Amino acid sequence: MKKLFTFVVMFVFAGSAAFAQFISEDVKRMSQGSYNSLSIELPRANEKDVQKAWEKFSSKTMKGKSKYDRKAGEVFTEGSRIADMSYNAFNTYATTSADGAGTVLRVWIDLGDSFLNSEDDPDEYKAIEKQLYAFALVVARQQLKDELKDEEKLLKKMEGELKKLVRDKEDYEKDIEEAKALIAKREADIEQNLLDQANKELEIESQQRVIENTEGKIGDLN
Secondary structure, X not given: OHHHHHHHHHHHHHHOOOOOOOOEEEEEEEOOEEEEEEEEEEOOOOHHHHHXXXXXXXXXXXXXXXXXXXXXXXXXEEEEOOOOOOOOOEEEEEEEEEEOOEEEEXXXXXXXXXXXXXXXXXXXXXXXXXXHHHHHHHHHHHHHHHHHHHHHHHHHHHHHHHHHHHHHHHHHHHHHHHHHXXXXXXXXXXXXXXXXXXXXXXXXXXXXXXXXXXXXXXXXXX
């Protein structure tokens, strides 16, 4: 069942180009000392977003009371409860750290008399492991939603650019029609101008003859 669940998680994450790595287990130092922890890598996930998402997840899904300890750099969740855990309640400590283009979430599970580990608490370990994979899906889902918003914004921008191009084309066509009308008018003006020039040349020739006749009359008087 675990292998099937892991495969489904990886398939979903691979489809979104951001599948989570397998959960790793090791002893790491935290505010209460050095204890066994579980960590999962969340590719392309912003550290601050993961921190806030874990606070919400551990409060809502794991039914605990979470708060961020700024000094320790940890999210402490008190009184967590999940159906697959035989313990009535447990506390969790979680940190986030940037890792390349993604974020690593590390969780310590305080069972009261010990910290969770796969050797001593195999069933509880599987239950927490399942919660971490569920959280990874939450992160992936939010990433996809954020990507969808960005793509929708880009689409809206493109649609606006297309509308502008359509308006520009209409303006260009209007300019062309106005230019064609102006050209037709100017061609007619040129034809009229040529006729006016010819008529004016005739008027000038006539006037020149008048002047010549007048000059001849002046000469006759001499």
